[in-house]
Amino acid sequence: MFDEIIIEHTNKNIDEVIYYWEKKQIAIKDCLITKTLKILRENNYIKDHYKIIVNKNIPVSSGLGGGSSNAASIVKALIKTNKKFKPNKKLIDILHNISSDMIFFLYDYDYAIVKNFGKKVKKHKFKNELKFDILLTKINCETSNVFKTFDTLNLKNLKKSSIKKELTKIKKKQYNLLVNNLLVACLNTYPSISEIYNRINKEDQNYLLSGSGGTFFKISEVL
CATH class of the missing domain: 3.30.230.10 (Ribosomal Protein S5; domain 2)
Known part of the structure; x- marks a missing residue:
């Protein structure tokens, strides 16, 4: 795309x-x-x-x-x-x-x-090529609005991950455990996104939020 x-x-x-x-x-x-x-x-x-x-x-x-x-x-x-x-x-x-x-x-x-x-x-290379399945919600999410909610909810105190931990999750194919600290802010800012997330999460917990929203994506390896 x-x-x-x-x-x-x-x-x-x-x-x-x-x-x-x-x-x-x-x-x-x-x-x-x-x-x-x-x-x-x-x-x-x-x-x-x-x-x-x-x-x-x-x-x-x-x-x-x-x-x-x-x-x-x-x-x-x-x-x-x-x-x-x-x-x-x-x-x-x-x-x-x-x-x-x-x-x-x-x-x-x-x-x-x-x-x-x-x-x-810094350029990075994974052992196996990754495939990304993208779910477009067709809902516009203004980045500034999501960050305002992030600050209002004081989400900066969320438990932080690290690049090393996130890369380890990918290596172990634990894609559903990957962290996006803007997820909570996005869902609180846009209830329609929250509804979509809850619906797809019931069927497949591997979908992640892209950036500040409102697209979701799923990672898998190319066989």
Whole structure:
């Protein structure tokens, strides 16, 4: 599943970003692409303005990183086509301030260990290839709303896991024990997501929440 992006130069003094979902134009709140281009220009990484068309196949606000991956893909394209645009630590810091997920998407890794709130990305390889079955709920979950609930419920005191523990669970195929600390916040923020989760959990306890929701996924090994 991936979005399709068309990037063109424009003579206008403003960036134009147009999104389509199922061939219909849609509005995107807090567009990461517009924000990224603006900040890159302010820091002299680019000078031009662009017209960008995004044909969405990844649902909006689904917890699958569509917005961050779109913005990162555009940065990668600009780096590739502009010799003066060179990635460095300053650029990583700038992009991380826009979206903590964006740094991961700058790399072409199938799997990675991500630390330091998204800043440190290390390539990882599993012994066996993993398969992901995705369950789309078609319910938009705003990340900011989920984190507000997370803070309101004081969920930061939840028992924390570690990367080592989570990797061990995957190695032992204990996928249903994997932890997403945003699950409780998401279910409390969006009752409709909670209903879906309770329903699928009765039949299959291996489904996990992706990001801040509202997509669920199940892991298995490719035989």
